[in-house]
Amino acid sequence: MSGALKDAAIRVERPAKTLRELALDKVREAIVNGYFRPGDRLVERDLCAQLGVSRTVVREVLRHLESEGLVANLPNKGPIVAQLDIEEAKQIYEIRGALEGMAARLCAERGSPEIVAALEESLTAIRNSYRDSDMAGVLANTSSFYQTLFTMVDRHVAWGVVNLLTVRINHLRSMTIKTERRGIEGPLQMSKIVDAIRRGDGEGAQRAAMDHVAAASAIAEAVLSAQKPAE
Amino acid sequence: MSGALKDAAIRVERPAKTLRELALDKVREAIVNGYFRPGDRLVERDLCAQLGVSRTVVREVLRHLESEGLVANLPNKGPIVAQLDIEEAKQIYEIRGALEGMAARLCAERGSPEIVAALEESLTAIRNSYRDSDMAGVLANTSSFYQTLFTMVDRHVAWGVVNLLTVRINHLRSMTIKTERRGIEGPLQMSKIVDAIRRGDGEGAQRAAMDHVAAASAIAEAVLSAQKPAE
DNA sequence: CTACAGTATTTGGTAGGCCATAATACGATT
DNA sequence: AATCGTATTATGGCCTACCAAATACTGTAG
Numbered sequence: 190m191s192g193a194l195k196d197a198a199i200r201v202e203r204p205a206k207t208l209r210e211l212a213l214d215k216v217r218e219a220i221v222n223g224y225f226r227p228g229d230r231l232v233e234r235d236l237c238a239q240l241g242v243s244r245t246v247v248r249e250v251l252r253h254l255e256s257e258g259l260v261a262n263l264p265n266k267g268p269i270v271a272q273l274d275i276e277e278a279k280q281i282y283e284i285r286g287a288l289e290g291m292a293a294r295l296c297a298e299r300g301s302p303e304i305v306a307a308l309e310e311s312l313t314a315i316r317n318s319y320r321d322s323d324m325a326g327v328l329a330n331t332s333s334f335y336q337t338l339f340t341m342v343d344r345h346v347a348w349g350v351v352n353l354l355t356v357r358i359n360h361l362r363s364m365t366i367k368t369e370r371r372g373i374e375g376p377l378q379m380s381k382i383v384d385a386i387r388r389g390d391g392e393g394a395q396r397a398a399m400d401h402v403a404a405a406s407a408i409a410e411a412v413l414s415a416q417k418p419a420e
Numbered sequence: 421m422s423g424a425l426k427d428a429a430i431r432v433e434r435p436a437k438t439l440r441e442l443a444l445d446k447v448r449e450a451i452v453n454g455y456f457r458p459g460d461r462l463v464e465r466d467l468c469a470q471l472g473v474s475r476t477v478v479r480e481v482l483r484h485l486e487s488e489g490l491v492a493n494l495p496n497k498g499p500i501v502a503q504l505d506i507e508e509a510k511q512i513y514e515i516r517g518a519l520e521g522m523a524a525r526l527c528a529e530r531g532s533p534e535i536v537a538a539l540e541e542s543l544t545a546i547r548n549s550y551r552d553s554d555m556a557g558v559l560a561n562t563s564s565f566y567q568t569l570f571t572m573v574d575r576h577v578a579w580g581v582v583n584l585l586t587v588r589i590n591h592l593r594s595m596t597i598k599t600e601r602r603g604i605e606g607p608l609q610m611s612k613i614v615d616a617i618r619r620g621d622g623e624g625a626q627r628a629a630m631d632h633v634a635a636a637s638a639i640a641e642a643v644l645s646a647q648k649p650a651e
Numbered sequence: 652c653t654a655c656a657g658t659a660t661t662t663g664g665t666a667g668g669c670c671a672t673a674a675t676a677c678g679a680t681t
Numbered sequence: 682a683a684t685c686g687t688a689t690t691a692t693g694g695c696c697t698a699c700c701a702a703a704t705a706c707t708g709t710a711g
């Protein structure tokens with residue numbers, strides 16, 4: 190087994206994604222970027238037609254998304270795109286705060302210059318994306334900032350959890366980053382995280398990370414409660 | 421819509437679980453309690469026969485378990501019961517520490533006597549289960565202790581995350597609770613959590629919860645590294 | 652205009668088949 | 682005898698087709 194692992198270095202990387210995985214990505218994408226809106230019904234046969242795959246595949250995909258929390262299943266009525274209620278969103282932000290705070294602290298305690306360098310690179314990318322008003326870029330680079338935070342201290346499981354939760358609030362994220370002044374404050378708060386990590390200040394890094402998430406959460410709450418009555 | 425929600429209180433609780441859900445529970449159970457061992461292949465057609473359901477259902481179940489992390493899918497080889505490596509287990513314990521610590525702190529800050537009462541009830545149940553050497557009972561009551569911790573402050577999402585992670589280390593849990601002296605130390609640590617909550621000491625409750633998980637993690641690590649060479 | 656019966660829609664689930672790939676066994680060739 | 686190629690088997694991935702039950706819709710009769 191360890192031999193097999195070593196071989197992994199030269200193992201040919203085959204992109205042999207199964208049809209199911211491709212479909213999964215497509216549908217998840219479609220939900221995340223709003224092609225399917227919360228509450229929309231996801232009729233199996235329609236999806237079959239749209240995706241060009243069989244019901245077998247569609248059903249597996251729907252199951253998968255269900256367990257990811259992106260799809261809810263009404264009994265005998267079928268799957269719909271999950272509604273995000275404000276309470277749940279707040280909880281998700283809170284969990285992210287706990288985990289990202291933990292990761293930030295670990296990064297600070299590790300005290301490796303590579304971490305700081307990697308984070309700064311992401312941060313620059315975020316600033317550039319903001320400057321270019323490339324919101325998709327902001328999201329992607331913010332994700333990569335946090336991914337760095339987790340993976341540099343080998344917290345892949347926690348990163349997985351955060352990632353899973355994040356897709357559920359993705360459309361909120363895209364709204365919060367568009368908020369006035371977020372282009373300045375967001376990166377500022379993130380740079381505070383990096384500063385604390387550079388100083389080796391675990392406590393401070395944790396607090397800074399939690400602050401940043403808390404700020405995002407507050408904006409999200411405002412956005413969500415502002416649009417709720419409109420429905 | 422709000423009307424429908426109110427009705428939920430009287431809505432008959434129909435056990436009309438779909439076949440798929442029943443099968444899911446069965447297979448998950450089988451994995452968790454060791455009927456299927458880590459690394460075992462889960463051959464679709466065999467499962468069909470054993471469960472008495474069609475391949476469609478089996479496949480959906482496997483997909484679901486895959487996304488829960490209980491099943492791994494080797495490309496071109498099919499699903500196997502996921503192997504739990506020691507690194508991953510430690511990370512899971514760490515995440516639990518962060519989240520249970522958070523919940524404990526929130527409980528303390530809430531300062532409600534009902535929380536304390538409910539926790540003490542679970543704790544007594546745990547002690548009784550230990551006294552009767554009812555290990556399944558210990559696990560169940562420990563779960564319910566933590567469930568209380570989360571749900572009393574309405575952190576259902578976090579509880580879901582913890583639950584999801586916990587099934588992956590379930591067999592570790594059953595080993596750690598059997599450890600010498602765990603029957604005394606475990607409840608003792610948990611009572612420290614309750615004490616801190618009773619005092620309204622958020623900080624202390626968080627630390628106590630994290631300590632408890634850390635202790636479990638240490639035991640799990642010892643158990644796991646002791647059995648690994650044996651394989 | 653309302654109640655009711657019939658109809659369409661859609662999910663939950665089953666059966667069975669086809670193809671591709673991987674592993675294994677088996678035989679042939681050197 | 683060792684190796685190389687080939688047939689077989691096992692299995693996953695994917696598809697079509699079908700049925701039953703629940704739900705939503707619709708048109709008609711009273």
